[in-house]
Amino acid sequence: MVITGPCSVESRKLIESCADFVSGIGISVLRAGCFKPRTSPYTFQGMGLEGLKLLSEVREKYGLKIISEARDASHIDKVIEHVDIVQVGAKAMYDQGVLRKCGKAEKPILLKRSFGASLQEFIQAAEFILRGGNENVILCERGIRTFETKTRFTLDLCGVAYLKEHVNLPVFLDPSHAMGYAYGVADLTRACVAMGVDGLLIESHPYPKTALSDASQQLNFKEFKTLYDSIGAIATAVGRNIV
């Protein structure tokens, strides 16, 4: 399963453009953030509830499913209400206020690994949700923090091999946040497909250079389409299909 979309809902025009592109190439799930867990207080923090409403509009209009991120417990209820898949962001992985609500939600939860979390802690966070009664948990590796600074994070594919062997939950990958630069996203995506992972989150934007967040790592539509067209053969080679 390939999921794409911009880092953030920036405007109705942007999200319409993305929804149109995504549905046009046959992808069924659109991602976009409304509550941005930006580290600096001086940067764009997302459109919040207004963004969720814009996502609901395009869901109806384009027949897409929506995934968006909960940043903390103060707005988790609103996110659960408006989306089809609830994304627990990397910075919220330890947030028990969020995890408890996700355990009671009747929607799938995509749980991102904190960039500082061990695999054991990642699995334990998933268990919080499972123990709450929600068995629909997807694990998502998005890069860990290491001493290497030429790339934004380090995508932990050894960890993915560990999860595939030891945990009975679907595993998604987010190569965009791991790399931090558009130039490496295609190669990493192809690596993930060859590992037989269950899904991919890839950031795309009509004009990445103008994006209000994560400008350096988003693919433009042409780059994304080229990449998307290249992965079917790899998936076939490892006995899987792209949906």
Added chain:
Amino acid sequence: MVITGPCSVESRKLIESCADFVSGIGISVLRAGCFKPRTSPYTFQGMGLEGLKLLSEVREKYGLKIISEARDASHIDKVIEHVDIVQVGAKAMYDQGVLRKCGKAEKPILLKRSFGASLQEFIQAAEFILRGGNENVILCERGIRTFETKTRFTLDLCGVAYLKEHVNLPVFLDPSHAMGYAYGVADLTRACVAMGVDGLLIESHPYPKTALSDASQQLNFKEFKTLYDSIGAIATAVGRNIV
């Protein structure tokens, strides 16, 4: 300023015992957690609001100030209401729901560095609070996650030297969580005092082996007293006083 107390409020009896010890040796601030951000869902999660009420009781009875931790946005209001100093735990450092409320609180905030956070992110989290209007922010280094596993975390004293040089906020240290083992806490505490830090958080417990959380790293009262008696001379040597 030296702050001590048990990892968690486990019972009235425990917290009375700790308050009696702490006030008896002339320390004025008692620490104890009520909402434990435990990674595993199968371990003790803290006494919650009931714990905060027990802390309020001993505050009155012993004339102590209380510091306790907020784990996430779902209970931050209650913590702010009951304590004298609000501790933002390491796992909540990125939690904007928590940070925003702290920015509006009229109490000092002790902000712990996430074990996966860069110094830049740590300072940015403090800026969230400052920008909200609360200028009473204390930075607390408590160990970062590195490849070394013989100790629980790695206390980043180079980072403390950086903060002292570049940031105009008080810096506290928590050697107990960094080390993870009682045997190293005294030496690390003395190192922190010699660096001239503004405060220390040290876990102590009447019977550490029976503690419901962090059993391995808490000092018993005798060990703590011996350590406490040893640091005055170091403080004097660097031109500071223990209060």
Added chain:
Amino acid sequence: MVITGPCSVESRKLIESCADFVSGIGISVLRAGCFKPRTSPYTFQGMGLEGLKLLSEVREKYGLKIISEARDASHIDKVIEHVDIVQVGAKAMYDQGVLRKCGKAEKPILLKRSFGASLQEFIQAAEFILRGGNENVILCERGIRTFETKTRFTLDLCGVAYLKEHVNLPVFLDPSHAMGYAYGVADLTRACVAMGVDGLLIESHPYPKTALSDASQQLNFKEFKTLYDSIGAIATAVGRNIV
């Protein structure tokens, strides 16, 4: 280019068995270590010069090329003399005694990244060799040391994407040492092939459980053959061929 063989030359019988297997499936380069940079002084340190001579024998008999590792400057001359490709091990990446000799050697050098080395230092080590006059340098990523301990190291594929973009040297991958466990080697190998890397080093052994070093991560011949047969289709999908 796929290179395989056991971690260490353990005996003539072992290396004959491996050479027979490798040449039988059409692989042209055999790897095996003679000077083992084992951290503990109490473990098998390799057969040394005797091992190099055994490798020379099978080179003649099976028409294979040989790659073997130099651990330090005290035996670098002997390794250069006996092998077809000189491997500079991860623990020798900073060794200027080794790098200077490699710069004067008239053989290809496979330079492994130290598990503690930044990409910048890795590239600088390659420049030491290039500046010495040897332009035949291959970079090999084999996993970096991070806080994650469920796997032996963390294969840095973001770093590989960086090297492919910024450095004009061939890039090889060693998924066996990164993972440390045989169960993940096949998935990681397929990921590397899909990234379009220039070569792979994979450890194989007729009876991994009895191996004198790296027992947990070596594939047996059947596992290796199954993996080897699976990667051709992925290579084709990304426009490359397995040789």
Added chain:
Amino acid sequence: MVITGPCSVESRKLIESCADFVSGIGISVLRAGCFKPRTSPYTFQGMGLEGLKLLSEVREKYGLKIISEARDASHIDKVIEHVDIVQVGAKAMYDQGVLRKCGKAEKPILLKRSFGASLQEFIQAAEFILRGGNENVILCERGIRTFETKTRFTLDLCGVAYLKEHVNLPVFLDPSHAMGYAYGVADLTRACVAMGVDGLLIESHPYPKTALSDASQQLNFKEFKTLYDSIGAIATAVGRNIV
């Protein structure tokens, strides 16, 4: 024991100046590097054997002991011959060519921890030397590589607490290399003294800004003298003496 001196022997004039300063304030061991393990091939690589000879001259003239670093096995014999204490540099910690020669040397060995080495590997490297027959091994922590980049490395004082508890060898500290910036060296040095470590290596230079290596982290003589004068009281407070 406090050891100081410049990063590198740059000239007779420099090393005379340093020897004069060091002996003048009552310090008995002078440090200076001759074979620099510089990562980049384009920077100053040290004066080599000529530097060792200059060090021998000042030893005679000023009655000092000399410590200098071996970078790799190609010159270890010369270093052992000329110095009083052999320093195995961080980048040579895994070098068995170096470790074996040190095991046969009849001089003390100061073994620096590789910035990528676990404590276990550090101890195992010491065991290589001990097993060779030389029981005079000093462990030296000089900072490990972590995700934090505001400082050059992260001084691992938790690891020092571990070594003091578990290993029966003297432990020295090198705060200069850990911090990478002169502004933090004094505070870190005082922290090390308060931990009761057995010795300190601190870089000093008459004119740090003009130094051919490590310019940013060396103290000038006035800064060093001020620091040196401040640590006696801390040492006394923890029951030790500065020699």
